[in-house]
Amino acid sequence: GAVVSQHPSWVICKSGTSVKIECRSLDFQATTMFWYRQFPKQSLMLMATSNEGSKATYEQGVEKDKFLINHASLTLSTLTVTSAHPEDSSFYICSARGGQGGSYEQYFGPGTRLTVT
Amino acid sequence: AQTVTQSQPEMSVQEAETVTLSCTYDTSESDYYLFWYKQPPSRQMILVIRQEAYKQQNATENRFSVNFQKAAKSFSLKISDSQLGDAAMYFCAYLSYNTDKLIFGTGTRLQVFP
Numbered sequence: 001g002a003v004v005s006q007h008p009s010w011v012i013c014k015s016g017t018s019v020k021i022e023c024r025s026l027d028f029q030a031t032t033m034f035w036y037r038q039f040p041k042q043s044l045m046l047m048a049t050s051n052e053g054s055k056a057t058y059e060q061g062v063e064k065d066k067f068l069i070n071h072a073s074l075t076l077s078t079l080t081v082t083s084a085h086p087e088d089s090s091f092y093i094c095s096a097r098g099g100q101g102g103s104y105e106q107y108f109g110p111g112t113r114l115t116v117t
Numbered sequence: 118a119q120t121v122t123q124s125q126p127e128m129s130v131q132e133a134e135t136v137t138l139s140c141t142y143d144t145s146e147s148d149y150y151l152f153w154y155k156q157p158p159s160r161q162m163i164l165v166i167r168q169e170a171y172k173q174q175n176a177t178e179n180r181f182s183v184n185f186q187k188a189a190k191s192f193s194l195k196i197s198d199s200q201l202g203d204a205a206m207y208f209c210a211y212l213s214y215n216t217d218k219l220i221f222g223t224g225t226r227l228q229v230f231p
Contacts, residue, residue: 043208043224045221091160110159110160
């Protein structure tokens with residue numbers, strides 16, 4: 001149990017376009033979802049926290065107008081990178097909380113590699 | 118703000134041997150959780166072991182165990198009988214009760230040699 005999926009697993013887009021990444025909890029209801037960014041050979045950095053039905057809370061330095069997060073249901077959160085630029089190329093990972101591990105444990109998706117050309 | 122430090126960028130171990138990965142953290146909180154995550158080349162984050170700060174007993178999961186020293190703010194991971202499949206990046210992480218945010222260390226790359 002407690003499986004989180006992400007789609008797509010990788011995406012290439014042209015500079016200036018927008019791309020949407022989906023994060024789904026497959027077998028549990030995720031009250032909270034988190035979005036992380038991971039640069040090559042670096043650690044995970046929290047970008048934002050989203051609760052179902054509420055506006056996302058962004059970390060300092062993360063542009064909310066560039067990284068749009070929508071947590072429309074208890075099983076789906078989306079991250080839209082708007083007007084993407086090459087510096088947005090990165091590995092994006094979501095996690096979801098609400099599974100069997102308890103109220104605090106996060107379950108991670110497999111990640112999405114975004115390349116902006 | 119809380120910080121997590123992993124001072125070993127890379128470690129190596131021979132198959133069947135034991136290796137210990139270090140992690141220290143800084144916090145003024147008394148209640149929190151600590152985790153070790155494994156990230157293999159697939160980049161899927163896998164929970165290895167968790168420790169609640171209020172528990173004095175060190176957590177153990179099969180070949181994985183921790184040495185949790187709350188006063189010293191140290192949380193090391195011991196991998197016994199290392200296997201080739203243990204090769205991965207290992208991240209130490211701190212979860213604050215107050216902020217509800219997971220803070221990761223910089224990671225340790227573990228190589229396992231046959």
